[in-house]
Amino acid sequence: MTRALITGITGQDGSYLAELLLAKGYEVHGMVRRVALEDPGHRLSRISRIRDRIHLHAGSLESLPSVYQVLRKTEPEECYHLAAQSFVSYSFDDEFSTLQTNINGTHYLLSALREIAPQCRFYFAGSSEMFGKAAEVPQVETTRFHPRSAYGISKVAGFELTRNYREAYGLHASNGILFNHESPRRGFEFVTRKITSAVARIRAGKARQLSMGNLEAKRDWGHAADFVGAMWRMLQQDEPDDYVVATGETHSVREFAELAFRFAGLDYREHVVSDPQYFRPAEVDLLLGNASKAKTKLGWAPSISFESLVREMVEADCAAEGVDLVTEMGTTA
Secondary structure, three states: OOEEEEEOOOOHHHHHHHHHHHHOOOEEEEEEOHHHHHOHHHHOHHHHHHHHHOEEEEOOOOOHHHHHHHHHHHOOOEEEEOOOOOOHHHHHHOHHHHHHHHHHHHHHHHHHHHHHOOOOEEEEEEEHHHOOOOOOOOEOOOOOOOOOOHHHHHHHHHHHHHHHHHHHHOOOEEEEEEOOEEOOOOOOOOHHHHHHHHHHHHHOOOOOOEEEOOOOOEEOOEEHHHHHHHHHHHOOOOOOOEEEEOOOOOEEHHHHHHHHHHHOOOOHHHOEEEOHHHOOOOOOOEOOEOOHHHHHHHOOOOOOOHHHHHHHHHHHHHHHOOOOOHHHHHHHO
16 A cells, blocks of 8 residues: 655645545555644544545644654655745735745655655646746746746745756656646635636625626636646655646636636626725736646646536535525526
8 A cells, every 4th residue: 555645635736636645545644733733623624535534644834853753653655745935925925934834845755855755756736837038938848937926936946956956966856847627625715716606605695796807817727626737646656757738728717707606697798896905016918738748758737628618617606605596507507
């Protein structure tokens, strides 16, 4: 039985990845903050269905001794590093903690693995935000990085650390350059969940308006359940490498909002307003990935369409608000 350690197991990606690994017969361990264990009802909600099948360990990525302790306890054969301060907007508000947490956490993990479990295969969750003001469209593994936020900068640093440990110390360390991936488990602070949760509240009569930032920003949106499959495939390869994981389609925030509201029988133009306070200081206008390498070498391709993703998120948020839209959505979508 392969033993895997997931940092960020309580997040969107971590929960889907844990479910995937359990289905494949893995022994799954997760590193979580102690406060999560003290407040399981809220902080462990995404993994509540599998809580009795996984092993959680209190630890902090901001402490090298803590990382060492967790690795010595678990001795993983595969390590998926997903934990990060990942909300781009917040990284503008607190650049220092974003950089410190994301960069040091990755460095501590790699350093500890090199000493404790050098044969462990390591996955680093990179981001399309590393491309930022991209010099070419679509973006591929060799596209030059031009990050436009502290979050993007921290991910570039993590990417380079991972590559350096691979080249300098022979670790089986791979980078996944993941484009935007969403699901009903996405945090409410992210734009997609902000939209679908607002749709549900408006449909339930609890709200009337949704204030948004740049509606013309375009992203390559996929489903998190698809993307974690690519993570796993990377660590099954004989040789470590770097891969873009994307759908190859781009849609604007406006398109996402229009579709989400339409699925609920609403016109987004009657509810959505653009508010300058939600614009980023340095905007990323267009991200579009080319995952040809992942398709060729990993045999990976997305299976869930943009429309299906948006519909699933709207349905889940409406169900949470007690609004049953199955029939209505079937006739208005």
